[in-house]
Structure formats: C-alpha cells, structure tokens
Amino acid sequence: MFNELKISDRLLKALDQLNITEPTDVQKETIPAALAGKDLLVGAETGSGKTLAFVIPMLQKLIDNPKPSSGTRGLILAPTRELAEQVEKMFSDLAAFTQVKIQSVCGGENWSNQTARLRKNPEVIVGTPGRLKEHLERGTMDFDDLEFLVLDEADRMLDMGFKDEMGYIIDACPEKRQTLLLSATLNHKNLESIIKVGLNDPQRLQLATAQDAVDTITQQMILADNPAHKERIVLWLTENEEYDKGIIFCNTRVFAEELGERLMKQGMRVGVLHGELEQPERKRILNLFREGRINHLVATDVAARGLDIEGVDLVINFDMARKGDEYVHRIGRSGRQGRQGLAINLIMSSEWNLAATIQRYLRVTFEQRVIQGLKGHYKGPEKVRKNGRSVGTKRKKDDKKGKTDNKPKVKNRARDQKHVGKRRQPSAVSLGDGNAPMMKRKPGQNLDLD
Structure with missing residues (x-):
C-alpha cells in the first residue's frame, strides 16, 4: 500500500x-x-x-x-x-x-x-x-x-x-x-x-524487461501478399474482433494519412496521428479517441510512447516495426497495467526477417493465423534458419583466377562518349605550327598534302 x-x-x-x-x-x-x-x-x-x-x-x-x-x-x-x-x-x-x-x-x-x-x-x-x-x-x-x-x-x-x-x-x-x-x-x-x-x-x-512487458498481450501474425491485401484484412479485423479501441500502426506519415482516408471512406471512425500535425489538431484527435467518438487511430510511432488511453485492447501493425523496442512500445498501448491485449502483425514477404528478428529478441513466437476468405498466396519462406530468418539465394562470388562471366568487361569512358551524336569535323593539318595536330598515317599510306 x-x-x-x-x-x-x-x-x-x-x-x-x-x-x-x-x-x-x-x-x-x-x-x-x-x-x-x-x-x-x-x-x-x-x-x-x-x-x-x-x-x-x-x-x-x-x-x-x-x-x-x-x-x-x-x-x-x-x-x-x-x-x-x-x-x-x-x-x-x-x-x-x-x-x-x-x-x-x-x-x-x-x-x-x-x-x-x-x-x-x-x-x-x-x-x-x-x-x-x-x-x-x-x-x-x-x-x-x-x-x-x-x-x-x-x-x-x-x-x-x-x-x-x-x-x-x-x-x-x-x-x-x-x-x-x-x-x-x-x-x-x-x-x-x-x-x-x-x-x-x-x-x-x-x-x-521487454519480455516482461508483453506477457499479457496475445501476439498474432497474418501473412499478406501486398498492402491492398493488408487493407482488406484490417477491414475484416475491425468488423469481427471484439475490442473497445484499436490503434493501427504505419511506418510513414504519408501512408498513415492515405490509409486513414481510405478506412474513413469504408465507414470506420478513424483519426490519424503523426508528428507533422499541429499541436491543436493532435490534441483534438486524442480527445476524440479518449472520449470514444472515434475508436481507431492510424498512427506512426509518435503514438507508441507514453500514451495511456483507457480501453485500447487491439493493436494492428500494418507495417512491421523496424526495431524490437519500437515494437514493444507499439503493442504496449494495449495490455497495460496487467490487462489483456491483442497485437496482430500483418507480414509480407519483405517483412518476414524483421518479424523473425523481433520474435527472437522477445523470445516469443507469434501465433500464425489465417482468415478464411482472405488467405493470400504468400505462405512464408520455403526454408528458414535456426534464428527464424528465411534462407535466401547467395550471390555467386567471383572466382579468384577470373570472373564467372567469361565476357570481357568493357569500360564506358566519358571521352569515348563526347562525340556521340555529333558530326565529326576533318582534322586540320599545318606544317608550320608545331603545336597543331598531325594526321596519323597508317603503314603503306601516303598523305597527299597538295
């Protein structure tokens, strides 16, 4: 006490x-x-x-x-x-x-x-x-x-x-x-x-620790083909999940504004929050969110630190966070003070390794989830390493004695390009001027100077 x-x-x-x-x-x-x-x-x-x-x-x-x-x-x-x-x-x-x-x-x-x-x-x-x-x-x-x-x-x-x-x-x-x-x-x-x-x-x-902070938060992963596919998943989640308030995180201000506008056109009560907004506008949006007049925020990481808003129990990472600590602060908007929360990560092929790194950092495994009717073509990498990252194809290294490509490498020099597209003028020859250019004679060729 x-x-x-x-x-x-x-x-x-x-x-x-x-x-x-x-x-x-x-x-x-x-x-x-x-x-x-x-x-x-x-x-x-x-x-x-x-x-x-x-x-x-x-x-x-x-x-x-x-x-x-x-x-x-x-x-x-x-x-x-x-x-x-x-x-x-x-x-x-x-x-x-x-x-x-x-x-x-x-x-x-x-x-x-x-x-x-x-x-x-x-x-x-x-x-x-x-x-x-x-x-x-x-x-x-x-x-x-x-x-x-x-x-x-x-x-x-x-x-x-x-x-x-x-x-x-x-x-x-x-x-x-x-x-x-x-x-x-x-x-x-x-x-x-x-x-x-x-x-x-x-x-x-x-x-x-970061691991302690997410103990009360269920963390899920849904694979997606592209941003348009992610958007359809977000609309389904907001219509079917049971929650009071939700925050949808994006990595850039421009995309947050675009996504917020599209979601509003779908009838969602949405506010957009990012660092470039004027302070009065940021206050207005947060007050609307706190009062429940809007129940979704589309936000950049400016909203991930310090915001303690009652009733946030759903976090959707539209874009995967770039670092483990940023991820923890994002999903920490839900599950505060020991309450239960839900974090859903939408993962494209380009984000798989980032998600694997964050799972390793937190020593957790995201629960993989599939939404019937919205299953995409991307199924995850065919092979993964022990750390969860995908196994990619390695680039062939040059052989020590020569290149793997036997074609000779041609240098593109600026001096070879300066007359491209121009009509060449005949070279002037002067016998009285030692500084003047001389025409080069091929073997067996006579120069007629008359």
Whole structure:
C-alpha cells in the first residue's frame, strides 16, 4: 500500500481520488530509493507505472521543503509532446492538495504564450529537449535553483536524435541535484555517455524487461501478399474482433494519412496521428479517441510512447516495426497495467526477417493465423534458419583466377562518349605550327598534302 511508502497525507488523498490504491513493482522499488536522495537508473517498460514512480518522490520533496520564492526546482525531460502533457496531467492530479504547480514546455506551441506562462514561475517544468534548449539559449528560462532532474524514456530521446540537446540541458543544471534516468533498456548504445555527465554514482534498478512487458498481450501474425491485401484484412479485423479501441500502426506519415482516408471512406471512425500535425489538431484527435467518438487511430510511432488511453485492447501493425523496442512500445498501448491485449502483425514477404528478428529478441513466437476468405498466396519462406530468418539465394562470388562471366568487361569512358551524336569535323593539318595536330598515317599510306 502507498501509506507504507512514507508519503504525505495530501498525496495519499490525491491517490485515493484517482482510485490508485496498490503500487506497482517499479513504484515499490523506485519511490523509497528516490526519497533517500539517490541518483537512479531505472529500467522499466511502458505501462509499468513509472510516471508515478518519479512524480511522487519529487512532489514529496517539494512539500517537505517549501521554497515559494525560488525558481524552477524540478525538471522532467520527455521525448514527445504527448508524453509531456500526460506527465503534466498526472503531476497536476497528484498535486491537487498542494501549492505545487507544473508547466509543460513543448515545441509546436506559441512562443509568446509559452514565455508568458513561464514568467509565472512554475516550480516544476516538463518538456521536450528541443524547445527547452531554445528557451535556455534565449535566456527565457534558467535552472539555477534546480534540485530534481528526471530523464524520462531516455532511450527514446536518444533514438530521436536529442543527445546534444540532453547534454546541453544537463550542463545548464546545478551539479548538486538529484537525477533519475528511466529507460526501457539500460543497455542502449548511447546511454552510457549521458549517465557519465548526468548522474552521480547512480543505483541501478532493472524492474522490467521487454519480455516482461508483453506477457499479457496475445501476439498474432497474418501473412499478406501486398498492402491492398493488408487493407482488406484490417477491414475484416475491425468488423469481427471484439475490442473497445484499436490503434493501427504505419511506418510513414504519408501512408498513415492515405490509409486513414481510405478506412474513413469504408465507414470506420478513424483519426490519424503523426508528428507533422499541429499541436491543436493532435490534441483534438486524442480527445476524440479518449472520449470514444472515434475508436481507431492510424498512427506512426509518435503514438507508441507514453500514451495511456483507457480501453485500447487491439493493436494492428500494418507495417512491421523496424526495431524490437519500437515494437514493444507499439503493442504496449494495449495490455497495460496487467490487462489483456491483442497485437496482430500483418507480414509480407519483405517483412518476414524483421518479424523473425523481433520474435527472437522477445523470445516469443507469434501465433500464425489465417482468415478464411482472405488467405493470400504468400505462405512464408520455403526454408528458414535456426534464428527464424528465411534462407535466401547467395550471390555467386567471383572466382579468384577470373570472373564467372567469361565476357570481357568493357569500360564506358566519358571521352569515348563526347562525340556521340555529333558530326565529326576533318582534322586540320599545318606544317608550320608545331603545336597543331598531325594526321596519323597508317603503314603503306601516303598523305597527299597538295
């Protein structure tokens, strides 16, 4: 129970109003360690309750040591606007019976309005790295009074190319502070450089792995011939599966828009979500989805991180995710907090090896499924290796003594092509000019110069 974690009655009252009674594993481990003042490296997958794991200790410290005249005391870095706004809402709900205020600072918002809100001096800021760095450079924000820094989903921020921005922001923070870094994996290739500059002798808490995160999700695979075949499968699934809300993932913005438009023409209640949408439009679509006015999202990976929407129990990967971690975050939109979910992967021949790699990474086997009446021609590879990848035909290597093709290789040189299509002019010959070109005489041929 939360009352065993030695936190304020005001926080317990807020948790009670939110109907949150039992802490998750990540909260049980992280909150006491954070309250003890340690820097932490927390390995926790999406849906494990990690937001509360850092919000509660931050709020508790601000309650215990009120400083109404100070500047920003807490900073939370998040990879996307959606996640930042979600953290802001959770923080505000938990701080309902305190005087602590939080402000989100993300790109895509009006700069003047954002700067005006910052002048109100919120104690806690949550934002995305790019916009925070811009405020620091322009002098509209400083972290001189900062006591608590959280790097949420640090692996995702690195994957999105925010390494330099993260380093810049860390450098702008006082050395004497407490830092929590949360990541899906603590073995990310670029994570060590951030740990060295950002944390002081951190304690490692590996609380959930990618494999743990998908235990409650049924994962299926349906083979498809082409995108048009996939589209017919999606229409069948949305008409016949029992679910409340579903997300259909695509790899590109352009295709997500095209697919969303076609599905809407088929009568589906669909919204399209991707990173190029203006912030007001993204908010509008997410609100429609939360309220149930639309029950499908066609989305790129911008929706895979941090979105915690009640009732999502179906995920369809129209395009297979490019990496194992991206796949985990996609299907993690369903099956959250121990609930059951269903993930269906539509696999063409070009995606077989990608699906095999992800299954090997997660140590799972997708349940292969066939829909009667929609069975395609593609049956999977004829032969597979031990790792599940297809056995392809190897290209013949050149023989050491010569080429496998006995035809001589002809070089295509630019100088041989410059007169192609042009009428050749007769060469001029001058006996008095030693620099003039001379006509070449073939053996036995006389040149008549008269």
